[in-house]
Amino acid sequence: MNIIVLVKQVPNTTNIKLDPKTGNLIREGLESIMNPDDLHALEAAVKIKDKTGGKVMAVSMGPPQAVDVLTQAMGMGADKAFLLSDRAFSGADTWATSYTLSKGIEKIKDYDLIICGHQAIDGDTAQIGPQVADWLDIAQATYVNDIESVDENEIVVKRRLEHGFERLACKMPVLLTVISELNEPRYPHMEQLISACEQKAPIKVWNAADIGVKTIEVGLEGSNTHVIKTFTPNFKRQNELLEGSNKEVVSDLIDRLKKSDTTIAYRL
Template identity: 65%
Template sequence: MNIIVLIKQVPNTTEVKLDPKTGNLIREGVETIINPDDLHALEAALALKETHEAVVTVLSMGPPQAIDAVSEAMGMGADKAVFLSDRAFAGADTWATSYTLGKAIQHMGEVDLILAGRQAIDGDTAQVGPQVADFLDLPQVTYVFDIQAVHADYVVVKRRLEDGYERIQCRLPALLTVIPGAGKPRYPMASRLLLACREKAPIQVWNAADIRVTTAEVGLEGSLTQVMRTFAPKFERRGTMLEGGTVDVVRTLTAHLRENKLV
């Protein structure tokens, strides 16, 4: 079976800091990583490869330096990769991103299963997976934490809900978005990493023309939503001491908590 795994290179947001003067992100020196949920999607694909006859292709989109994420995925055991990189893709919202990825997948030929992380830690939208599925007119299951069975024309998966889970049978081809499950993502192997960095490595780099899209359909121009402004969230410490009898101070505190929608 042909498995495509969607991965994204993201800044490690736990390290992102704001410039206190300008309120802008300080991006210099911030480590980039493969988005954590995507690592679990890749791990799920590689685990399937051990029990089924499968070819795992990684698909990613990003600025030129994001090819590092693709190489790392190859190092973990992906068979080949397609990397979409073009200035025209920049500034894409999830609409334009899903269109671009969808066009690339159509261009890649037969696919049985597409795996993606539930969401990326830089945007937290969880939208691209389902939007790709809809673009390709494939069924989807999101929040998958266990792929129980894989057959020729269907899979059985467990989908996480807030208060439990659902066991779902899903027709193939399909797209699944994955959350951390039982399997820990494996480490890349040094030998494989070296192979991935060779010139002859099976990594194809495609631009807008390669996937037959016009620049007006992708990137910022092809987006339906725009960022109007960004600003730093305010976390000023009030430092208010509440005074009075126990019942009264707690009442005041509860009122403050309600006002700030904390209860």
């Protein structure tokens, strides 16, 4: 079975800071890591490969330094890695990103299963997986927290719901988005990691021309949404103590609520 895992290099959000003047993310000196949910996707893929055979292929879209997360993926058991990297891809929203990833996957061609993390910690949209499945016109299952069985034709999974779970049987090919409950990711194997770092293992880099896309279809030009500004909300609370009997205070509070859209908290 051939499995594609989508991985993303993200900033370590425990250290994120915003420029107070521009509202932009300060990236200088910021540590980059593999998106946590993608670690669980990779672990799931390697476990399936160990049982059924085949190969695991890690795919990422990003700048040249994103090769680091692909190297990590190969250290964890991926057999091949592909980096979609081009200046034309920069500034992409989820629509353009998922389109680019889908074109990379179409170039790979030979796959039965695609697994990715439920969401990325730098965006939290949870849109990339479902959108890739839609571009490829294949089935999808989201919020997967258990893989019960898998063979060359079908995979049976459980997906987390708000008050329980849903069991799905999906015909191949299918895309899964997984959550952290699924497994405990392994550490990279030292020998595999060294091999990947020495570039003995195949890590291919594809640009826009390689995957057959036009620059107007990807990146900022191909995006349907644009972020104008990113900022941290400035919450200012004003407290006022209402005096009098309970009846008087409640009456006063009701009058204030009728006259204002502001939420007023009151404790008897």
